[in-house]
Amino acid sequence: MKRKLSDTDWSPTTFTSLPLDPRILQAIATLNYSTPTPVQQSVIPPALEGKDILARAKTGSGKTAAYLLPILHRILTSQDGGNINNGGNDGEAVGGTEALILVPTRELADQVYKVIEQYTAFCGKLVTAVNIARNISDSIQQSLLLSHPKIVISTPSRAAIHFNTETLSLSSLKYLVIDEADLILSYGHENDMQVLSGALPKGIQTFLMSATLTDDVEGLQKLFCRHPFVYKPDAKEEDGVGEVVKQFYISTGEDTKFLLLYVIFKLKLIKGKSIIFVADVDRCYRLRLFLEQFGIRACVLNSELPVNSRLHIVQEFNKNVYEIIIATDENEIMGDEDEEEEEEEVVGGEDGDTVMEGTETESQPKKKKKKSKKSKPRKRDTEYGVSRGVDFQNVTCVLNFDLPTSSKSYMHRIGRTARAGNSGMALSFYVPKPLYGKHRPTSVPSSVHDEKVLERIKKQQKKLDHEFKPYNFDMKQLEAFRYRMDDALRAVTKVAVQNARMKELRAELVASEKLKRHFEENPEDLRHLRHDREIKVVRVQQHMKRVPEYLLGKGKAAGMGLQQSGGSIPFKVGSRKTARGKGKQKGKKVGKRKDPLKSFGKGKKKK
Numbered sequence: 001m002k003r004k005l006s007d008t009d010w011s012p013t014t015f016t017s018l019p020l021d022p023r024i025l026q027a028i029a030t031l032n033y034s035t036p037t038p039v040q041q042s043v044i045p046p047a048l049e050g051k052d053i054l055a056r057a058k059t060g061s062g063k064t065a066a067y068l069l070p071i072l073h074r075i076l077t078s079q080d081g082g083n084i085n086n087g088g089n090d091g092e093a094v095g096g097t098e099a100l101i102l103v104p105t106r107e108l109a110d111q112v113y114k115v116i117e118q119y120t121a122f123c124g125k126l127v128t129a130v131n132i133a134r135n136i137s138d139s140i141q142q143s144l145l146l147s148h149p150k151i152v153i154s155t156p157s158r159a160a161i162h163f164n165t166e167t168l169s170l171s172s173l174k175y176l177v178i179d180e181a182d183l184i185l186s187y188g189h190e191n192d193m194q195v196l197s198g199a200l201p202k203g204i205q206t207f208l209m210s211a212t213l214t215d216d217v218e219g220l221q222k223l224f225c226r227h228p229f230v231y232k233p234d235a236k237e238e239d240g241v242g243e244v245v246k247q248f249y250i251s252t253g254e255d256t257k258f259l260l261l262y263v264i265f266k267l268k269l270i271k272g273k274s275i276i277f278v279a280d281v282d283r284c285y286r287l288r289l290f291l292e293q294f295g296i297r298a299c300v301l302n303s304e305l306p307v308n309s310r311l312h313i314v315q316e317f318n319k320n321v322y323e324i325i326i327a328t329d330e331n332e333i334m335g336d337e338d339e340e341e342e343e344e345e346v347v348g349g350e351d352g353d354t355v356m357e358g359t360e361t362e363s364q365p366k367k368k369k370k371k372s373k374k375s376k377p378r379k380r381d382t383e384y385g386v387s388r389g390v391d392f393q394n395v396t397c398v399l400n401f402d403l404p405t406s407s408k409s410y411m412h413r414i415g416r417t418a419r420a421g422n423s424g425m426a427l428s429f430y431v432p433k434p435l436y437g438k439h440r441p442t443s444v445p446s447s448v449h450d451e452k453v454l455e456r457i458k459k460q461q462k463k464l465d466h467e468f469k470p471y472n473f474d475m476k477q478l479e480a481f482r483y484r485m486d487d488a489l490r491a492v493t494k495v496a497v498q499n500a501r502m503k504e505l506r507a508e509l510v511a512s513e514k515l516k517r518h519f520e521e522n523p524e525d526l527r528h529l530r531h532d533r534e535i536k537v538v539r540v541q542q543h544m545k546r547v548p549e550y551l552l553g554k555g556k557a558a559g560m561g562l563q564q565s566g567g568s569i570p571f572k573v574g575s576r577k578t579a580r581g582k583g584k585q586k587g588k589k590v591g592k593r594k595d596p597l598k599s600f601g602k603g604k605k606k607k
């Protein structure tokens with residue numbers, strides 16, 4: 001007997017128990033999704049009935065499918081004349097644009113577009129989608145929109161531009177999604193959202209999806225939703241979604257951060273893929289040059305890079321081509337829900353940055369931006385963002401080399417690991433107040449310091465009943481590595497960092513042109529286009545790439561004491577795959593329940 005969707009005591013445990021179009025179920029089966037996640041279980045049934053949805057669910061919990069599947073189903077059934085069993089229709093789509101999906105960043109727009117491609121793999125041309133946040137010329141965007149795609153994915157600003165020039169018609173719109181709803185306004189899209197809200201036809205179905213429920217989300221709810229079905233899991237339910245991120249912090253000074261980084265990556269104490277978050281663009285290059293001297297390759301990701309390069313980096317990282325990404329967290333959100341008054345400014349990334357291609361009419365972050373005296377004529381994309389929403393796959397560790405400036409940002413950063421049921425860890429370096437002043441990154445307001453943020457994160461995680469523990473390296477053992485770290489750090493001068501930044505930007509602009517031409521036609525051709533090549537602005541001494549045996553001495557290794565106070569750490573490595581980037585790594589399996597930080601000394605070959 002078929003259950004009525006509105007039966008409240010019913011929660012479907014398999015996708016096939018959901019009355020979704022068979023073509024969608026076929027696609028889901030090929031993706032090996034066995035069961036719907038809690039947000040999908042709760043949201044899909046009311047969404048299929050046409051209810052507005054307001055859903056808050058943790059990062060990596062499958063919110064994208066929770067809104068896409070019902071929308072795709074409803075579009076398909078309307079194409080089939082309302083008969084879902086008429087699944088054989090693989091003709092052309094008819095009618096105008098039915099769904100508008102708004103996301104805050106270009107990275108996210110690209111990701112949602114790719115997910116739609118996956119979910120509609122068996123739908124022929126019935127569900128066409130266009131991503132107008134892409135870096136393509138206005139005339140191409142216009143011609144794409146004139147083909148009346150069923151779904152348009154965009155940032156609010158691009159959508160507003162095309163709506164104003166009448167290339168985007170909203171008259172046949174039936175579904176509106178605001179993904180990462182809590183972020184949309186802090187990215188400065190307020191005016192665009194107002195423009196769009198006034199243009200929407202009456203009675204459309206709205207989906208507000210968010211990892212946190214904030215005042216901004218409430219505001220959007222008032223503007224766009226009618227009596228929505230609200231999904232807010234309790235902590236227990238949320239923790240049932242895959243693994244909780246194992247979280248640790250280490251108290252350190254500025255130089256010791258580099259020392260720790262060197263030891264952690266050179267000795268492969270973390271196995272699998274990592275994202276290292278830093279405070280600004282210069283720090284990206286400082287770290288990359290630093291690691292380069294030890295033969296450790298990494299890619300950088302920041303708002304200054306051309307959007308095609310950014311998308312390609314994320315794509316290749318997800319295919320395990322790279323092991324380490326050093327990312328900035330520009331457009332980082334400041335202000336915790338209960339501490340708005342204390343933190344009024346938004347950290348806007350690089351000082352003196354200006355707006356990049358394609359963003360000429362984009363609005364700026366709504367809150368005040370810190371101005372710098374030293375103005376650098378750098379360009380940056382206000383629609384860049386990788387700490388929010390981007391589905392980095394199989395990430396073992398998020399390493400906060402620089403602590404974020406708010407607990408909200410912290411939550412989104414660590415959400416890049418332990419996704420889709422995988423496990424993961426987050427390791428955060430924090431600099432205690434007495435050591436902080438001199439080394440405060442220029443992008444961080446003086447009112448904010450690591451200790452204050454750390455306390456907020458502790459409070460936040462305690463509320464969520466999640467452990468957030470100190471990880472006490474035996475710093476004495478680290479000291480043996482310090483002179484090498486000092487050597488390497490000395491070589492990474494300000495000038496070297498600036499040169500690397502310029503050199504990389506030039507290389508990526510060339511790469512981006514290639515990417516632009518080839519992205520659609522033959523992405524496989526772009527394999528050779530690597531983003532982690534040596535920048536070579538600093539002379540690399542070959543001996544630095546090796547770790548001498550004496551540093552790996554048994555006693556020293558074992559004595560590193562990679563124990564954290566309060567007992568040993570039950571750690572399960574998230575990433576089952578390994579990077580293909582380096583030949584040596586190929587095929588290595590990662591122990592499932594092993595603490596990656598406990599294998600110190602294993603840099604040495606096993607007998």
Ligand SMILES: Nc1ncnc2c1ncn2[C@@H]1O[C@H](COP(=O)(O)OP(=O)(O)OP(=O)(O)O)[C@@H](O)[C@H]1O
Binds near residue numbers: 057058059391
């Ligand atoms: N039912 C499912 N079973 C297995 N994997 C799933 C399922 N639903 C989604 N996924 C996978 O989980 C990952 C995270 O999903 P998604 O990006 O939608 O999370 P999210 O909740 O939107 O996260 P964020 O808040 O960070 O944007 C994706 O790789 C997706 O393919």
